[in-house]
Amino acid sequence: GPEDTGATGGTSGKAAGAPQKGGTLTVLNSEAQTDFDPARLYTSGGGNVPSLVFRTLTTRNREAGAAGTQVVPDLATDTGRPNKDATEWTYTLKEGLKFEDGTPITSADIKYGIERSFAAELSGGAPYLRDWLVGGDAYQGPYKDKKGLASIVTPDARTIVFKLRKPEGEFPFVATQTQFTPVPKARDTGATYEEHPVSSGPYKVVRNENDGERLTLERNEHWDPRTDEERKAYPDKIDVRSGLDEAVINQRLATSTGADASAVTTDTNLGPAELAQVGSDKALAARVGTGHFGFTNYIAFNPKVKPFDNPKVRRAISYAINRTSVVNAAGGSALAEPATTFLPEQKAFGFTPYDHFPAGKTGDPEKAAHLLKEAGFPNGLTVTLLHSTAQNRTTSPEIATAVQEALGKAGITVKLDGRQPNSFNEKRWSVKDAPGFFLSRWGADWPAGGPFLAPIFDGRQIVTNGSNYNHAQLNDPAVNKEIDEINKLTDLKAAAARWGALDKKIGEQALDVPLFHPVYKRLVGKNVKNVVISDWTGVLDISQVSVK
């Protein structure tokens, strides 16, 4: 099962004694931290490095495995207090919180931080606040609209109240996002704030070069560990070097000499070739951390396009798919787990196993051919599969050719339409131009069923002139109603069970073919201790890492 592999992730340091303070942690990354403005970051905590600088109202529980999928308080004293129907959420700030310059953090700073994320200049963040807050859809940000957002109330310096348009039981998850980071209005420089964002966390930015390619973080003296139970902050200094080639990063971590012995990566997986290598080297294998992040790669159908309007065709394809070759194309069984459900295989999401169209390990072409005949295509069928040319092993040519090959056995000739990532996205996110058959993927904004299923299957989230993720353009009143109902629940366990059931139900319609869930395998340097990999992010949490 996925949980226990996650829990055992990272074992090397443990033997070498307890983690100590001090030293420099090197982070070797491929992508630069081009966005370092809390308003523009998308994910919970803004990912790994930003979460060392930005504190938010709530945050991820920094524990390995499934425990890591929980929300815990950060700046706030608790994970939020909802009113009865979960349309109003109140938070109280801890005492003694300070910015890096020593000024106290107030609820007004958090309100301002959220408000500025509505400015067009600072776009890029997650859409939830815009959709959920009263008046959020019309608000233009503090630069254009000086009055501010009335639905965020700060009765005193430590209290902040959010008024929502509808019940949102998962609000505490949203409060982990960096939009909830305090930003002192006096130090806001708009679009250039990201060059030196003001820290509220254990480290501050002392160097930011080449648009986030080279970052140096040092201790923020005004951060008080007593107010922060989550971040361990062992190293004295964090040195982030990005813009590196993935193969080189892995090679450096494997060699692990000099500064690289105290290095980790937050964005680079081991590739298949490197895995093959690691497999034959015990010492190296001990330094590999394994993680699971809620993510599904799938084939999307657009039933508005023939012949995918015919459920039998969609089912035939579901039967024909050879998940072994798809998984191999994604890097083999160590890097991908075959998927028959849309939801990732984690309790937090509400995973409920099902396999409506059992294709076995390698597909069932006979069954598929049979269905095709029934659907009126006795001589097979020719379809075009849209995919991207990015080398990401998710929507990339490797996966597409594996699909092509498997469907070929069932008499379905697949033509490939590979496009540059931009034009690929533009096409698959369009309601008007979306093709009938394409590769797609979806990842959770937080570990719960809501952000996983709602954008994909909620009929009211079909966006006609923007980015649409409801590829099947499913607008089923029953599904919509069930989503609303679950959102009202503040009991996340109960909600999870119902998301799982909903997933299973939608799955019957064969609106997509789940292909696989990725697994993250990452190397750490020899000196790295206390490797914690949660199922929330699937990668090691650098706020826990020690190099001494």
Added chain:
Amino acid sequence: MTALTDTTTPVAGLPATGAARQVWRRLRTRPAALVSAAVLLLLVLLALGAPLLAALEGQDANTYHDDLVDSARGGVPYGAFGGASADHWLGVEPGTGRDLFVRLLHGARISLLVAVGATAVQILIGVLVGLATGLGNRWIDGVLGRVTDVLVALPMLVLAVALTAVVPRGFPRPLLLILVIGFLGWAGTSRIVRAQTLTLKSLDFVAASRLAGSGPWRTARRELLPSLAAPVITYAAILVPTNIVVEASLSFLGVGVTPPTPSWGQMLSTAQTWFRADPAYVLLPAGLLFVTVLAFTVLGDAVRTALDPREASRLRVGTRKEAS
């Protein structure tokens, strides 16, 4: 009245063929040239005969063999030397288990086609532009020189990305690659030709040709081209492999040939990280590429030498001496 009675009977036929025949005669005496020509010919034949050979082996380029790769270890082929066996002579591709022998052969088609095609375009345009800038007046030199600058400065990738997106999908991708690489890559040739032309045009035999009433075009063809042939052929021989590598780099950046069509470039770019886990996968395309490079270089060198009548007389005697 002549000092020496010359018993040489002139070669009959057109003078052009006469010269060509002489070149051929000189080439024939060089074993290295013949071997490399044979190697290239063999490669072309292998590429052309790929379907036949595939049938002989009983495999095809796109069939997956999931059972031949170890999924738990990143899809590395089972067995030694990339899973080579009686069924799969050169082993299989990691991750998919597709037959490498057949993919290499099919890859040769695209790679050779693109590389040779692009080189031809580059040389053709480069020589024409180089001659025009070298021989033409200030105005022509200025304008064409600046056009060359624009093309050198225009990153190939920008154009490749823009074009692969704009050109209709039905347009054959190899042809597109030939055009993109060809039209952006002639600057080197044109600069070399220009430089040589500037030096050559001050020589008396060019003056003599002007006196004969030849226009610039004729002078270029009759007097300059034979002297330009040496650097151009040398450069062309090195352009062919460079273009294969350019195709590989474009593949690496996602604008190469469309899958599942194999090309050496595409194979090399996916093989990048495999050289420890599955050396065969890297060595095969790299080795073939190397052989091609070597063959083109040696042949280019031999042709270059054979084109020079001064060199030839000395070579012949050399070989004769060895024989005696």
Added chain:
Amino acid sequence: MTPIVEVTDLTVEFARSGDPVRAVDGLSFTLDEGRALALVGESGSGKSTVAGALLGLHRGTGARVGGTVRVGGIDVVTAEAGELRRLRGGVAAMVFQDPLSALDPYYAVGDQIAEVYRVHAGGSRRAARARAVEVLDRVGIPDAARRSRSRPHEFSGGMRQRALLAMALACEPRLIVADEPTTALDVTVQAQILDLLHELRRETGTALLLVTHDVGVAAESVDEVLVMQDGREVERGPVGGVLGAPAEPYTRRLLAAVPRLDGPVREPLQKGSPLLEVHDLRRVFGRGSRAVTAVEGASLTLHAGETLGVVGESGSGKTTLGRMLVRLLDPTGGRLLYGGREIGALPERELRPYRRELQMVFQDPVASLNPRRSVGESIADPLRVAGERDEARIRGRVRELLDRVGLHPDRYEAYPHEFSGGQRQRVGIARALAAEPRIVVCDEPVSALDVTTQAQVTALLAELQAELGLGLVFIAHDLAVVRQVSDRVAVMRAGRIVEQGTVAEVYGTPRDPYTRQLLAAVPSLDPVRATERRELRREGRQELAVA
């Protein structure tokens, strides 16, 4: 005393497209220190090949050398590379026949000499440069310090030849092998150079092997003569004996063909309309302080069927003038009228219709032939440009032309490097004639030719002239030849035409002192008289130096 050169049974074979050619066949001779030997013989008789063999220049080229060659005690055929290097330049130095191509176009002339000097004498760069200037000055390059910084293409033909000689002198070798060292020199400079060689021999005991086709030159400067034909020795002996009383008919023929200053003059022709009129033509090379005025205020007229001889000092602007006449060089000033039409400033495109009518035979035969094209192809060019498509006709015509200039018609497919110096010159003439021109500027067309071939070529030119009404401009340093072939003569000095008139006027009653000086310097065939005159010249110079 052991001779410095000992050649026994020397045989050299070239492999030429197909079967080998024996250029030298069983030749033997010796040369003692301080002595001078002339190799004379017709063009292509193997003279240069012998010269090259003395320095082992055939090694590594594929030519097969038989017999033994000992120079300064070293066996050239078998010597080790290091020994051979010491021999070359140090013991024996070579002056090559083709002066332009023999110098590296990229380096200043002085630097090239300095480099060679340092190989043998060592020493500082600066000292070597000084030595280079010194020898350049000795061979009569005016303003040697400045001109030593020029590159070869900035030198006139004669200057290049002297630069090569300077290179040979620089290393103070025990033997100088000079291959046609004076072909591009006017008679005064030639005399000066020959005197220089003579002095060297006397003062330092340097031996001299002089390769020449010019019997006059041989008479002036050597002790012994070896006459060659077809790679074999015809006659050998002291200079007085061989030239004074030749034993062999071949030698006699050779001597008879030498043009003399007292020979017959051409019948003056009926003058037609002027073909070419030149007024105040001027040409400046370079700009600013580096500017050289090569031709200044030259005016002349050329009629159809007329031959205008141009003589003058080396570097006086003859080639420059000639090149301007056919518009290979753009005049800096003045007017150039062809058939009444101003062509001095026509752009290339508009000039093209006249191109074929204005031909030139180039001074340097090596540079004027494309080394990568067979000579037949080069000659065929004008025919093809004229629109001839029939290959058989083209070949026929080329063979005919080859034959007319005294080359074997079958050598169509041969390449320039397979020819001797004189043979290449004849290819150049054939090419000029192929265009069926109306005017031919011949820049030293016969200076590389032995007298018999020379006579043949001048006869051919005259014949064609009569046939086609050619206007000829005949640039040469050999006054006797000019006298023989010209109707009128122009004498040039320092870029100006100092005297112009009919042959009778100029040769009979020269007005300009320079013309008189020239005429006085013509070498004599009689070795005794030559010595006398040399003494006179020496005294003259000494007097000058004293004054």
Added chain:
Amino acid sequence: MTRFVLQRLAGAVLVLLALSVLVYSLFHLAPGDPARLACGERCNPQQIAQVREQLGLNDSMFVQYLHFLQGVFVGRDYSTGVSLVHCDAPCLGLSYQSDQQVTQLVLERLPATASLVVGALVVWLVVGVGTGLLSAFRRGGPTERILTLLTLAGSGTPVFILGLLLLMAVCAYLQWLPFPSYVPFGEDPEQWGWNLLLPWLTLGLFESAKYARLTRSATLETLAEDHIRTFRAYGVGERSVVTRHALRGAVPPVIAISAVDLGSMFGGAVLTESLFGIPGLGKTLIDGVKAIDLPVVVGVVMVTGTFVVLANVVADLLYAAADRRVVLT
């Protein structure tokens, strides 16, 4: 000569204008909506519209180009939200993606690329020309065979494999050097050199075969000329004959190709830059292309163009200096 340089500089302006027009046109051909990309994945239509407005993408292509020219020649004002910032001429605009001033961004990246390319130039000239010379000198011998094979292997191996192999060998197996990471020259010249060693070698070796072949061929050509015979006949050593005289024939093609390579590498050393994590223009360019970040792409291409032109002017000057018979026009 002054006139020649002035003329060429005027030509440079034209080249740059032509380049910018070309890039603008190509950009408009390429699919994808920069506003949507700049906005982020989950932007709603209103937000995208706002971003589009802010980036000036609602104007026609012509107007956008005029704005670009305005920025280049007189500078422009940009809003950061909080205040207006003036972007001085030559202003290449703001990056759609990062809101950084492109002029500044490009200038920041230029030193890294210049370090890489110039060092590689030295490598390919030394290795390439040296190998070419040696192989012309020891023609047909084992030295020549080995050198030829080595350089060919270098050129026949794509940079992404050659570089990785070098890294593996030098840094992982032998551990002679730590894995390189770029250090600016101004910071520590010694470290700068050590860290760029492998990138220089990679790029330089990859290119050197071309130079080796060209040098060899041109040198052999010149060795067949008559003037070589003169120097041999004067006992000048073979080495001197080859390096001083025959090599000169290789100068024109090598200069010509170097200029082209140098210029195009300023924006084209993408693979080497990304393999070795050098924050250079090539990587910026490719990221710009991927993100449809027009100002960045134009900015990099302008810089590349400038270098192409400069390299060619220098090449022509060098060439005329090398061969006096050539007249500059």
